[in-house]
Amino acid sequence: MSDAGEAVTQGNLGETLQSLWDRLTNRARAAIGLAPRGPRKPTYLFYRHTIPVRALHWLNAIIMLVMLMSGLQIFNAHPALYWGNGSDFDHPFVSLAAEGTQDNFHGVTMIGSWKLDTDGWLGASDDNGVKSVRGFPEWATLPAASPNLALGRLWHFAFAWLLVVNGLAYFAYVFASGHFKVELLPTKKDFSHLGQEILDHARLRFAKGDAARHYNGIQRMTYFVVIFVLGPLIVLTGLTMSPTMDSAFPFLPWLFGGRQSARTIHFLCAFSFLAFFVIHIVMVVLSGTWNNLRSMITGRYAIEMEKPDG
Amino acid sequence: MAEIVAANRRTVLARIAAAAGAFALAGCTDLSQDPWVLGILGEVENLTRRAQRLFAGGHALAPEYAKADIAPVFRANGTLNPNTNDYNVHAANGFKDWVIEVNGLVEKPLKISMAQLRAMPSRTQITRHDCVEGWSCIGEWTGTPLQLILAMARPTAESRYVVFYCADPMGEASLDAHGNIVQPPYYYESLDLLEATHPQTILAYKLNGQTLPIEHGAPVRLRAERQLGYKMPKYVQRIELVSEFNRIGSGKGGYWEDQGYQWFGGI
Numbered sequence: 280m281s282d283a284g285e286a287v288t289q290g291n292l293g294e295t296l297q298s299l300w301d302r303l304t305n306r307a308r309a310a311i312g313l314a315p316r317g318p319r320k321p322t323y324l325f326y327r328h329t330i331p332v333r334a335l336h337w338l339n340a341i342i343m344l345v346m347l348m349s350g351l352q353i354f355n356a357h358p359a360l361y362w363g364n365g366s367d368f369d370h371p372f373v374s375l376a377a378e379g380t381q382d383n384f385h386g387v388t389m390i391g392s393w394k395l396d397t398d399g400w401l402g403a404s405d406d407n408g409v410k411s412v413r414g415f416p417e418w419a420t421l422p423a424a425s426p427n428l429a430l431g432r433l434w435h436f437a438f439a440w441l442l443v444v445n446g447l448a449y450f451a452y453v454f455a456s457g458h459f460k461v462e463l464l465p466t467k468k469d470f471s472h473l474g475q476e477i478l479d480h481a482r483l484r485f486a487k488g489d490a491a492r493h494y495n496g497i498q499r500m501t502y503f504v505v506i507f508v509l510g511p512l513i514v515l516t517g518l519t520m521s522p523t524m525d526s527a528f529p530f531l532p533w534l535f536g537g538r539q540s541a542r543t544i545h546f547l548c549a550f551s552f553l554a555f556f557v558i559h560i561v562m563v564v565l566s567g568t569w570n571n572l573r574s575m576i577t578g579r580y581a582i583e584m585e586k587p588d589g
Numbered sequence: 590m591a592e593i594v595a596a597n598r599r600t601v602l603a604r605i606a607a608a609a610g611a612f613a614l615a616g617c618t619d620l621s622q623d624p625w626v627l628g629i630l631g632e633v634e635n636l637t638r639r640a641q642r643l644f645a646g647g648h649a650l651a652p653e654y655a656k657a658d659i660a661p662v663f664r665a666n667g668t669l670n671p672n673t674n675d676y677n678v679h680a681a682n683g684f685k686d687w688v689i690e691v692n693g694l695v696e697k698p699l700k701i702s703m704a705q706l707r708a709m710p711s712r713t714q715i716t717r718h719d720c721v722e723g724w725s726c727i728g729e730w731t732g733t734p735l736q737l738i739l740a741m742a743r744p745t746a747e748s749r750y751v752v753f754y755c756a757d758p759m760g761e762a763s764l765d766a767h768g769n770i771v772q773p774p775y776y777y778e779s780l781d782l783l784e785a786t787h788p789q790t791i792l793a794y795k796l797n798g799q800t801l802p803i804e805h806g807a808p809v810r811l812r813a814e815r816q817l818g819y820k821m822p823k824y825v826q827r828i829e830l831v832s833e834f835n836r837i838g839s840g841k842g843g844y845w846e847d848q849g850y851q852w853f854g855g856i
Binding site: 353354356357359361364365366368421422427428429430432433434436437440520521522523524525526527528529532537538539542 | 621627629630631633634636637641642644645646649650651652654658660664717719720721722723724725726727814815816817845848849850851855856
């Protein structure tokens with residue numbers, strides 16, 4: 280394994296795949312009326328992601344997907360959120376429900392007293408071709424048919440173990456290797472340059488040259504919050520919903536303001552992860568799909584040379 | 590020409606994406622029906638139970654709350670009235686003749702009347718009821734600690750589980766292919782001895798200071814406060830000590846367990 284930071288010359292396979300990728304994306308650009316991209320500037324390959332980071336990243340992607348989809352199946356058993364220890368059934372602050380008669384109903388989402396028509400998406404949607412009362416739709420849940428709380432729980436609790444093991448392995452790696460301090464911990468400079476970075480991101484100006492070797496401030500802050508705040512929070516709020524864990528650690532429900540509050544925070548964390556995932560994918564596409572994808576598969580990330588190669 | 594090719598390519602790509610999506614969804618749902626996958630997922634339950642027991646041990650108490658936290662209306666779930674002839678006779682009679690049998694692997698089988706149960710030392714606890722569906726409700730329960738009853742019956746060395754048989758049928762009687770009447774299964778549940786002898790595991794006959802209402806399991810229901818609601822059967826008629834439960838019901842240790850729910854209801 281070569282050291283992180285070492286420049287590597289581009290292999291033949293990499294070149295072939297890259298030119299194939301460029302031809303494909305140029306066809307796609309032509310199809311939607313965009314001019315083809317010009318020839319690539321000379322680049323060098325930088326070893327960006329080590330094997331543990333890449334392996335744990337993809338494992339995490341699969342685990343999180345199963346956790347989210349099985350979690351939505353569990354949520355469908357009682358699609359309402361409350362605050363406190365008990366459920367105030369008459370005043371959930373979010374609920375997915377169906378309105379109307381048994382033969383003619385449509386799905387609604389209630390946020391406080393604010394009602395949204397979400398028929399076909401939330402509250403009521405097709406289940407195996409039959410319109411049904413169900414919180415989240417069948418394409419979003421595991422298993423697809425709802426209600427199936429028992430199976431949703433089996434998947435969720437099995438993959439929760441994998442999530443924790445995978446997460447702990449990642450924590451151990453980033454702390455032991457120094458990756459945490461070098462790449463993940465936001466610096467003072469990150470905060471003082473935040474305004475400029477937000478502007479750069481909004482204009483889709485991404486770091487070039489040597490600056491592209493490191494995460495930028497927004498990346499560091501985002502990864503830090505997602506990994507070291509949202510991650511532990513979603514695990515702890517999940518454990519707080521377990522009555523046996525509450526007997527072992529009574530401070531858990533106290534910490535989150537009650538079991539129902541913990542359930543609500545758990546749900547908000549899940550949707551924060553989903554929002555992160557969507558933005559993550561958008562950023563991957565905007566800053567170079569193939570380059571990013573390759574760096575998370577082979578570890579190599581192409582950086583444009585600041586001066587023509589001498 | 591190039592545009593047509595690109596358009597075709599897009600159609601093909603869209604079709605491939607749609608097919609892949611459908612395949613992934615169908616795949617996951619199919620996996621959920623694969624006995625091998627279910628077996629592995631089920632094994633994880635044992636890991637979860639062991640891990641939770643490691644932290645909670647035998648005697649860690651579920652949180653208890655103040656009077657002010659009691660829900661104005663305690664939600665009733667599952668069977669709201671067994672409505673069998675036998676049960677209706679008992680209900681009309683104020684459950685005066687209701688008897689709880691304790692038998693199986695015990696040295697001294699018992700028959701306990703409601704009057705005897707109420708005369709025993711009681712425990713009152715304001716606890717949070719956590720339903721497997723996700724909601725919670727706080728109520729005040731009064732009842733006889735199950736460990737006192739077990740101590741009187743003296744479980745033998747082979748006993749491992751306590752099985753609760755209830756008076757509520759789960760569904761209607763039906764006819765089989767030969768025209769014979771098939772009775773629906775009755776609700777039943779089981780706990781291991783560790784959970785059954787926990788100080789907060791009681792046979793409750795009062796909710797919020799009042800006689801237990803029918804919708805909450807009159808005249809007596811189980812409270813096992815470190816477990817989810819489905820582990821706390823209502824309308825308890827018989828308590829059996831067993832070494833294993835694989836010949837009871839469909840063999841999974843409870844009515845909902847027989848429908849695919851986990852036997853360990855601590856999470």
